[in-house]
Amino acid sequence: MTLKVAFLGPEGTYTHQALIQQFGTESDVEIYSQAAISDCFQVLDSKEVDYAVVPFENSTNGQVVYTYDLLRDWYIPSSQDQNNDENQHIAPKFRIVGEQFVSIHHNFLSNAKTLDDVTTIYSHPQVWGQVTKFLSKHITKKISKLDSDSTSKAAEIVNNDKSGTSACISSKISADLYQLPILFENIENSSNNTTRFLVLGYDEINSHPLGPENDSHPKAYVTSIIFTLDHDDPGALCAVLDTFKKNNINLTSINSRPSHLKQWQYVFFVELVGSINDENVSASINSLSSNCLTLEVLGSFQRCWRYWSEQ
Numbered sequence: 001m002t003l004k005v006a007f008l009g010p011e012g013t014y015t016h017q018a019l020i021q022q023f024g025t026e027s028d029v030e031i032y033s034q035a036a037i038s039d040c041f042q043v044l045d046s047k048e049v050d051y052a053v054v055p056f057e058n059s060t061n062g063q064v065v066y067t068y069d070l071l072r073d074w075y076i077p078s079s080q081d082q083n084n085d086e087n088q089h090i091a092p093k094f095r096i097v098g099e100q101f102v103s104i105h106h107n108f109l110s111n112a113k114t115l116d117d118v119t120t121i122y123s124h125p126q127v128w129g130q131v132t133k134f135l136s137k138h139i140t141k142k143i144s145k146l147d148s149d150s151t152s153k154a155a156e157i158v159n160n161d162k163s164g165t166s167a168c169i170s171s172k173i174s175a176d177l178y179q180l181p182i183l184f185e186n187i188e189n190s191s192n193n194t195t196r197f198l199v200l201g202y203d204e205i206n207s208h209p210l211g212p213e214n215d216s217h218p219k220a221y222v223t224s225i226i227f228t229l230d231h232d233d234p235g236a237l238c239a240v241l242d243t244f245k246k247n248n249i250n251l252t253s254i255n256s257r258p259s260h261l262k263q264w265q266y267v268f269f270v271e272l273v274g275s276i277n278d279e280n281v282s283a284s285i286n287s288l289s290s291n292c293l294t295l296e297v298l299g300s301f302q303r304c305w306r307y308w309s310e311q
């Protein structure tokens with residue numbers, strides 16, 4: 001059966017690279033390029049595709065807030081849903097079923113003869129924070145920085161601009177794809193700059209498709225949850241975290257975003273080591289329901305072997 005996989009496109013984005021790492025380039029994978037991360041969620045929900053690959057966090061620049069906010073909007077009811085009995089919020093059936101890690105090396109691409117001719121640089125907003133050293137060294141205030149929907153889209157824009165005054169920050173793959181000269185290469189602040197991607201879908205996947213045969217790491221699982229708490233309950237967050245401590249569960253990250261339920265109230269995202277099928281994990285999560293206003297398991301999936309190799 002041909003697998004259908006959506007990703008933030010067009011071809012040549014880092015998300016496309018994550019897709020290839022996860023699913024390969026076999027003829028039994030059909031790729032569906034999307035203009036925005038929100039479209040990836042949409043086509044997965046309407047089952048036009050089986051899986052979607054979206055960026056989640058970067059080792060230099062932190063959260064990809066668009067993805068965090070989409071997870072919030074799809075899994076947690078908003079104040080509008082709560083005020084409208086007829087419009088009951090139903091969480092989607094798809095979950096996080098895998099993760100991928102891509103080494104991110106950015107390049108400055110342009111048809112301009114010299115940097116002095118450049119008046120505009122395009123890139124995905126997530127990129128600016130990963131190349132701050134390059135920007136402060138080379139880019140003057142006279143040059144405008146414009147956001148594009150993806151780094152590959154930025155390369156497409158520069159390719160279409162025949163004035164020779166625009167540039168973009170993008171991958172080597174995009175440079176090849178759009179035949180754009182590389183004026184500066186590997187301009188990321190940190191040489192081990194890495195982005196983590198989520199694979200969303202309805203069915204489990206083999207998270208080790210291209211893993212080394214002699215990979216010595218034990219099979220590890222990650223479980224990701226999202227929850228809201230009573231804003232006025234002192235110690236509510238502490239009680240949640242304490243439940244994990246008592247069950248000997250290692251938490252690997254905690255993030256928050258505005259809840260859109262009430263001003264200054266937050267939703268929390270927690271990731272922990274362990275599978276939802278482990279007794280201590282399922283018991284903790286079941287017992288949390290009494291501490292939380294809403295709680296959803298976003299997914300429980302096998303840790304990708306690249307987690308250990310990309311650090």
Ligand SMILES: O=C(O)C(=O)C[C@]1(C(=O)O)C=C[C@@H](O)C=C1
Nearest residue numbers: 013014015055124126150151195
């Ligand atoms: O624009 C792209 O190429 C993407 O795949 C998006 C994205 C992101 O949103 O983080 C992916 C990896 C890099 O961190 C920069 C941009």
